Amino acid sequence: MKIVPFEMERWQSTWENSVDYNLSESGVQPIPLRELLREEAATERFLDHPLAYSQGNGTPELRSEIADLYRGATPDHVLVTTGSSEANLLAMWHLVEPGDEIVVMLPNYMENWGLVQAFGGNVKSLRLREDRKWQFNPDELSSLVTRKTKAIAICDPNNPTGAVMGDAQRKSLLDAARDRGAWLLSDEVYLGAEREGPRTQSVWGDYERTLIVNGLSKAYGLPGLRIGWIVGPPETVAALWGYHDYTTLAPTYLSDRLAQIALAPKRREEILARTRSILQRNYAILADWIRDHGSLFSYVPPTAGAICFLRYALGVNSSDLAWRLLKEKSTLIVPGDHFGMDGYIRVGMGDAPAYLTHGLERIDALLRELRAEKGKA
Ligand SMILES: Cc1ncc(COP(=O)(O)O)c(C=O)c1O
Incomplete structure (x- = not known):
């Protein structure tokens, strides 16, 4: 049986654990085991x-x-x-x-x-x-x-x-x-x-x-x-x-x-409330960042998931952009190419606010360099 490569999963599983900032993830910050088990008695029983x-x-x-x-x-x-x-x-x-x-x-x-x-x-x-x-x-x-x-x-x-x-x-x-x-x-x-x-x-x-x-x-x-x-x-x-x-x-x-x-039942609602509060808090950070870039990005605000699918006006291929971000800024995003849609990037926003902010700053650093390169050309 021949398989077509699952490009996004290859990309993520190769790099997600070695970059400084992984903004390729589509879920929220994982719950620690201790937090899931909560009380000492439950932890003891679990062992x-x-x-x-x-x-x-x-x-x-x-x-x-x-x-x-x-x-x-x-x-x-x-x-x-x-x-x-x-x-x-x-x-x-x-x-x-x-x-x-x-x-x-x-x-x-x-x-x-x-x-x-x-x-x-x-x-x-x-x-x-x-x-x-x-x-x-x-x-x-x-x-x-x-x-x-x-x-x-x-x-x-x-x-x-x-x-x-x-x-x-x-x-x-x-x-x-x-x-x-x-x-x-x-x-x-x-x-x-x-x-x-x-x-x-x-x-x-x-x-x-x-x-x-x-x-x-x-x-x-x-x-x-x-x-x-x-x-x-x-x-x-x-x-x-x-x-x-x-x-x-x-x-x-x-x-x-x-x-x-x-x-x-009670616990699952608490967990979903945690997810929603992470998304609301972090979307505010990401939406501000996008707004600060004027007409560079256009997008439909996501209703669900810790992801934002952004169309960008840069004249650079999405895989090239993601590759430079990975190699030069140790930051991982998903290029639109992985969805058959060049001209877009998928940015994950589910991690801690400071982590997200620093990851976005790395994207900014690359954007500045791209602008400077374009200026010289
Ligand atoms: C839509 C969708 N389905 C399935 C998966 C696989 O998730 P898992 O195997 O971790 O449950 C993902 C992972 O990103 C996904 O986005």
């Missing part, structure tokens, strides 16, 4: 856990907490995975046969775009339009989805734009999937990471052939747990578990228990 194999599809306790998030779902509707990235992999592996047409929302976290191709499917692009505040055109969707469409893969709230799907788009999506009998695969890993506005509504519950992907890495600030999940019809979830037997077997024992703590 007594055996480092054993855990239940392959997730413990019933964890699956029950996850099921609570989805109207009418039971633990049998849930498969716990190693990150939401594994959830996407299992879903696509199961769904895509060579020659299948899969409609993929773009731009997107490019995992599903790459997986469709790896499994021999054909990607049909459903474009988010900047002039529509990063919404797709419902007419375009209905012309893309045909009887040959096996699945429609969306990411809502969206990475990299931070946009949340509008009501008209949601309706058109469900109508199109239902009319043509296509599966709906919705990656909702930023659900709950809304900077403003109401909690994003999952597409779960309105249509039988729906698979929801989510996890604790973004809205919950717990990427190191590597806990993700799929919610779907029980018979499909049972089939997906069979694929999981070929990948990671089971979530790690400790992560499953820590996820139970994070998803207890």
